[in-house]
Amino acid sequence: MVLLENDSFLTELTRLFQKCRTTGSVYITLKKYDGRTKPVPRKGNPETFEPVDNKCLIRATDGKKKISTVVSPPLLDLAYSNLLRAHIDGLKKKDKKSKSKKTKATQ
Amino acid sequence: MPHYQSWEEFSRAAEKLYLTDPMKVRVVLKYRHCDGNLCVKVTDDAVCLQYKTDQAQDVKKIEKLQGKLMRFMVSKESHSMTMETD
Numbered sequence: 001m002v003l004l005e006n007d008s009f010l011t012e013l014t015r016l017f018q019k020c021r022t023t024g025s026v027y028i029t030l031k032k033y034d035g036r037t038k039p040v041p042r043k044g045n046p047e048t049f050e051p052v053d054n055k056c057l058i059r060a061t062d063g064k065k066k067i068s069t070v071v072s073p074p075l076l077d078l079a080y081s082n083l084l085r086a087h088i089d090g091l092k093k094k095d096k097k098s099k100s101k102k103t104k105a106t107q
Numbered sequence: 108m109p110h111y112q113s114w115e116e117f118s119r120a121a122e123k124l125y126l127t128d129p130m131k132v133r134v135v136l137k138y139r140h141c142d143g144n145l146c147v148k149v150t151d152d153a154v155c156l157q158y159k160t161d162q163a164q165d166v167k168k169i170e171k172l173q174g175k176l177m178r179f180m181v182s183k184e185s186h187s188m189t190m191e192t193d
Contacts, residue, residue, distance in 0.1 A: 056180035
């Protein structure tokens with residue numbers, strides 16, 4: 001799993017989308033992150049860890065390559081949503097023309 | 108493991124689930140350009156909410172919801188709570 005800076009993550013995510021245009025899926029996962037770098041201790045030693053409240057983790061994969069990044073304010077959500085909107089464009093558009101044709105036909 | 112047909116219901120249930128336990132909930136997005144569909148899943152490993160679409164108009168709604176949840180995650184918890192109740 002490659003942990004990247006926010007900018008490199010966005011670049012790599014773009015590359016993932018481009019790679020999967022002809023075949024395959026892009027998986028993106030979003031989760032709140034409290035800044036842990038060590039696993040939760042089973043018992044015994046009390047947790048000396050202070051959870052942070054303002055981070056989240058974004059992971060992306062195409063099934064083979066994995067990338068991730070940690071997001072904290074100021075947010076990259078604008079760049080991220082623009083990226084999603086730019087690449088997720090293969091879906092069906094709302095067909096207004098055929099609808100109006102149908103209404104005309106019934107009239 | 109409900110599959111939602113209505114975006115309204117899905118986004119309301121998703122926000123509600125997130126607010127019950129923000130640390131546990133994750134949002135998964137799966138996009139297949141070759142098949143032309145997008146699938147969103149919000150889960151806390153006990154409850155799993157899913158929404159599938161092949162409509163371009165849903166992309167904007169989905170990415171808005173992602174942005175909203177991301178903002179909740181990155182803000183201080185008390186703020187996100189008051190946002191909802193106010």
